[in-house]
Amino acid sequence: MDVKDADGGGGGGKGRKRRNICIGIGVCVGIIVIVIIIVVILAFTVFKAKRPVIRIDSIALDDLDVSFDIPRLRVNLNVSLDTTISVKNTNKVGFKYAPSSALLNYRGQLIGEVPIPAGKISAGETAAMNLTLTLMGDRFLSTPEAFSDAMSGALPLNTSTKISGKVNILNMFHVHVVSSSTCDFTVNIANRTVVDQQCKYKTKL
Structure with a gap:
């Protein structure tokens, strides 16, 4: 009984670790996408090329x-x-x-x-x-x-x-x-x- 509990607890820890990694990757990707969107918006609005x-x-x-x-x-x-x-x-x-x-x-x-x-x-x-x-x-x-x-x-x-x-x-x-x-x-x-x-x-x- 003790052995099964130990195995079950280990599997749950690995699952949470994977979820945390996926969440971290998702947050990073989301931040990168937001930065890219902001840069593009600035490039075509505030910093849009104008005629000298x-x-x-x-x-x-x-x-x-x-x-x-x-x-x-x-x-x-x-x-x-x-x-x-x-x-x-x-x-x-x-x-x-x-x-x-x-x-x-x-x-x-x-x-x-x-x-x-x-x-x-x-x-x-x-x-x-x-x-x-x-x-x-x-x-x-x-x-x-x-x-x-x-x-x-x-x-x-x-x-x-x-x-x-x-x-x-x-x-x-x-x-x-x-x-x-x-x-x-x-x-x-x-x-x-x-x-x-x-x-x-x-x-x-």
Whole structure:
């Protein structure tokens, strides 16, 4: 009788131990699931990736030299533009962007370029970039309309900037972001001013 009681008591102890282990595993799994759900909710609500906003704040002439070769229907032109660009990171986390360039175009022809080095913008921060775009004379002269536009006193130019990077959410989700801006404007040769400026902005995730 004593032997049977001892065996029965041992079996019950093993059963309770198994139940405790199963309960412990269930609690751990439940906690992990809850944590995952919370992380996903935060990733798609509070830390949801947002579009950084790129703006061209100002375009001003830094230098302008022009001379005409009437017999050859040529124009010698040197133009430098001071451009201020701001990039606002609207995310709750930092935004890292790759090296890029700001481009100066004349009637669809690339005539100037300045590099934008890679960098990082903290959460909610606005980074200002001061760039100097210098016209490449040989490329400008290769455009058929160069002489007539210079003679008219108005040069239609365009600047374009594209910045691409990643938003790292909770060190788990990486969202690729591209933000770009283009500005059409005219350089008035007579009074050395920038007029008729119109800009467009685009961002995609």
